[in-house]
Amino acid sequence: MKPMFASAALTLALFAALPQQARAEDPIESRKQIEAIIKAFGKAMADKDRDGFLRLFLREDITWVGAYTDGSVARYRASLKDPKEPSPKTSSSTPRKFIDRIISAPEARTETFENVRIDTDGDMAQVLFDYSFMVGDYRNNWGKESWQLVRTEHGWKIAAVVWSAEENPAPRPGI
Template sequence: MKTIVVITMFLLSYSVLSAQNSSSADKDRDALNKVLHTFMNSLKTKDSTSLYNLFYEGHVTWIGVYKEKTQAKRSQNSPNILDYKTSDYKTWFRTTTQGATKEEKFYNVNIDTDGSIASVTFDFSFWAGGRKGLWGKESWGLIKINNEWKITSVIFSMEQENISPEPDRNQ
């Protein structure tokens, strides 16, 4: 009888812990999805305060690499042109939000987290004035500080739509 009670207690405590871990993982995924939504909305509405709040206060890696077809076209006039560009989120935001309304759309989002760090990868398309200009793959590294997710790195590939149209990805 004691054995049955011990096994039952163990299974109940395991079930409770699994439910708590699942609930915590769901909360993290919801919070990370909110970071994505806030990023997209901040860009569209040109809200620098909301966007800047998403980032870690220290150094944040920001680098984009041109995909092969776009780089080949770019290098026709300038053979030594770099196949990447670096920036920081504040400079990127200030230059990007000038002129027509900009929008970045994310799809095929994949979130991987242990509750303290996270990686978020997705396909993206970048739009200006209602027209797609760029598309590619993007990856963010995030850390949780004081129970808030902060972006620590942004790396992405870029293909210009007018050089190599984005394949249909069932958006």
């Protein structure tokens, strides 16, 4: 029994000797850093800042998937010349394609974040919030959005983005 206690004591002593940055950060500090990522995401969109936006992600090929509501899919199908043509319930893309569409759009495209909930242990995090995607002053779509984040040696990075989308049934003014 003594060797087991000695082994546990040695493990604890080694862990205590690790530099502070090698340990999981304080969850309160992690929350502040994650909140800064959320603000940076919105600012990069508003500023059409491709490099700043892409720096927020672990890689460019992360999961990036939207799930459209049944009502949105039905409205899309009704707008087709051939309503039998299949319309997707989900869409996938990449952070680069997303920010490039924003940069190329003549009008401002922004996202609001409400009811933000962050759950973290200091090394990984789940962020869930209600969002509205705005095209100028028009509320284009809205729903829930979920991010998975990991803390790397370069700070927090978004590792996956999944959202639901209710497309606005009211046409955009001027179109």
